[in-house]
Amino acid sequence: MQVYLKDWGGEQLISCFDQPTGSLILIGIHSSILGPATGGTRMMSYASDDLAISDCLRLSKSMTYKFALADFPRGGGKAVISIPASLSDKDRKGLLKRYGQLVNKLNGLFYTGPDIGISQDDLEEIGKYAPNYVFCKTNNQGQANHSGEATALGVLSAIKSTIWHLYSNDELENKVILVQGAGSVGHALILLLLEEKASVLFTDIKPPSKILIDKGAQFVAPEEIFKQECIVFSPCAQGGILDNETIKQLNCKAVVGAANNQLVNDEALELLREKDILYAPDFAVNIGGAMVVTGIETFNWSNEKVSAEIEKIGSTLELIYDSAEEKNISTVDAALEIVRNRLQQKVYDL
Ligand code: PHE
Numbered sequence: 001m002q003v004y005l006k007d008w009g010g011e012q013l014i015s016c017f018d019q020p021t022g023s024l025i026l027i028g029i030h031s032s033i034l035g036p037a038t039g040g041t042r043m044m045s046y047a048s049d050d051l052a053i054s055d056c057l058r059l060s061k062s063m064t065y066k067f068a069l070a071d072f073p074r075g076g077g078k079a080v081i082s083i084p085a086s087l088s089d090k091d092r093k094g095l096l097k098r099y100g101q102l103v104n105k106l107n108g109l110f111y112t113g114p115d116i117g118i119s120q121d122d123l124e125e126i127g128k129y130a131p132n133y134v135f136c137k138t139n140n141q142g143q144a145n146h147s148g149e150a151t152a153l154g155v156l157s158a159i160k161s162t163i164w165h166l167y168s169n170d171e172l173e174n175k176v177i178l179v180q181g182a183g184s185v186g187h188a189l190i191l192l193l194l195e196e197k198a199s200v201l202f203t204d205i206k207p208p209s210k211i212l213i214d215k216g217a218q219f220v221a222p223e224e225i226f227k228q229e230c231i232v233f234s235p236c237a238q239g240g241i242l243d244n245e246t247i248k249q250l251n252c253k254a255v256v257g258a259a260n261n262q263l264v265n266d267e268a269l270e271l272l273r274e275k276d277i278l279y280a281p282d283f284a285v286n287i288g289g290a291m292v293v294t295g296i297e298t299f300n301w302s303n304e305k306v307s308a309e310i311e312k313i314g315s316t317l318e319l320i321y322d323s324a325e326e327k328n329i330s331t332v333d334a335a336l337e338i339v340r341n342r343l344q345q346k347v348y349d350l
Contacts, residue, residue, distance in 0.1 A: 008057045010064075010076075011037075014110075015053075016102060021095045023083045024052055025102065027110055028060030030076040033346050036108055037077030038294060039063040040115025041099070041126070045085050052082035058261050059115075063290070065283040068339040069316060070309070072291050077110045079103075081117075096122055100129030108133065113293055114147055114184075116238070135293045147289030148184025150306070154288025154313040155185070155258050156192045158280055159232055161314035162254045165278065165321050166231070172196040178220075178230040178252065181237025182209055185258045185289070189236060190217050201228055205237075226250055235259040239282075247271045254278040258286040269330050281335040284317050 005013060010030035018025055029037040039060055046052040056078055064076025081099060083092075103110060103126065113135035114123060120136065127134035136146055159177065160170040175198050179186050182204040190212050193200050200217040202208075208219040220228055226249035233252040235241055239261035247268060255262070255277060262282045263269055272279045288310055295301035295309065316338075324334035 004054060004057055008061065010057065010060060013053075013057070014102075014106070018095055018098055020098075021084065021087060021091045023081055023087075023095055024049055025099055026053060026056040026080045026082070027102075027106070028056045028078050028080075029110060030057075030060035030078075031064040031343070032075040032109070033343050034064075034067055035073040035075050036111055037063075037075040038067070038111040038290065039076060039078035039113075040290070041079040041081065041112045041118050042115040043081040043083060043117035043122070046080075046082045049082065052080050056080035062260055062283045064343075065281075065336070065339050066287040066290065068342040069284050069335060070287045070291050070312070071342060072287075072294070074111075074290075074294060077112075078115070079110070079112055092122075093125060096125040097129055100126040100134070103133050104130035106133070111135065111294070113290065120146065135297050146184065147293045149188045150292035150310070151185045151258050151286055151289035152188035152192055153310045154291075155189050155234065155236070155256065155285055156196075157288075157310050157314035158285040158317050159193075159234065159256050161318045162232060162256050162278060162280055162321075165318065166253055172198040174199055175232070176201065176228075176230040178202070178225065178228050178233045180225055180233070180235045180241070180257070181259070182206070182212060183237065185286075186234075186236035187212065189234065189258070191215070201230060232256050235262050235282075240264050242268045242272070244268070244271065247275065247277075250275065250277060252277060254280065256280040256285055257282065260286065263332075269332055273330060278321065279331050280317055281320065281332045284320055284335050285313065288313060 012029045014027040016025045060076050060078035067074045111133045124137050127137040164170040177193050177198045179190050179202040190200050194215050201220050202217050203220045203222045203225045226246045229251045231253050233255050235257035239259050242262050243264040292306050320334045324331045
């Protein structure tokens with residue numbers, strides 16, 4: 001754990017073992033330079049405590065990158081709750097209560113919202129004990145409700161600017177886009193792509209949604225996904241999917257998706273460059289949900305403001321592509337340059 005924390009470069013890792021359920025609660029406060037640490041709560045089973053810890057650290061760091069790139073006044077944080085393989089409803093409720101109490105006790109050090117394994121009802125439950133620090137609670141006046149759609153709008157904006165970069169127009173009609181995962185983000189993204197008349201292939205671990213099929217999206221079996229010929233491959237499920245094996249199979253011009261931490265390591269980034277596949281850094285693409293929800297619930301953003309900020313996701317990506325080309329560096333390095341400048345600028349301003 002020492003080694004992880006040293007390499008992480010974050011501010012603090014709050015950890016707590018929940019005795020009644022045998023769950024490990026982790027809250028990574030990566031950076032509060034730009035504002036209070038904010039990020040989703042991920043709740044799932046991990047094969048080991050080590051994996052849960054490294055996930056929490058990596059995810060909280062990418063929240064810092066996302067907010068800095070979007071020039072949004074929030075810092076990076078993330079909670080990971082590693083639960084046993086089975087948890088009764090009663091135990092789950094108890095765990096969420098204790099987690100909510102912990103978030104409340106932090107008194108604004110950490111603000112949270114949804115992520116993998118957390119439903120609206122769960123957020124509602126957590127919010128009962130930490131009312132000021134939980135986004136996306138159900139049916140609350142003025143609350144943004146859910147973040148999947150806003151994330152999908154941001155991914156669409158990023159896909160369009162990628163198509164622009166490749167073809168000098170952002171026409172999606174008949175362009176093949178491959179979406180991995182049809183959960184809250186993937187499903188919304190597929191609908192948006194179909195509206196733009198793109199030719200959509202998708203996969204999911206669940207049986208395909210009838211709505212998507214009826215509207216013309218084509219289902220591909222999960223194991224067949226990587227080798228499909230397409231223009232843009234859009235990973236919108238779990239992270240860690242781009243490695244030596246999967247990159248070898250890819251038959252696309254660009255990867256632009258919402259999943260957090262898509263690349264297993266730096267080598268994966270090199271492999272993509274060797275194959276001349278344009279990689280849109282995930283943290284540049286998937287900020288839509290967290291930004292819009294926080295913008296609406298904290299700063300009362302209007303619909304116009306939301307649309308303008310979503311558009312900015314595409315234009316920032318364009319800057320990243322251009323700067324990477326100009327300096328002959330990877331797109332991730334180009335994005336991190338912007339992040340570092342924003343963080344440093346703020347430190348100087350203090
Ligand atoms: N799941 C979101 C992300 O990874 C986190 C989030 C959503 C945080 C909504 C706050 C509000 O970006």
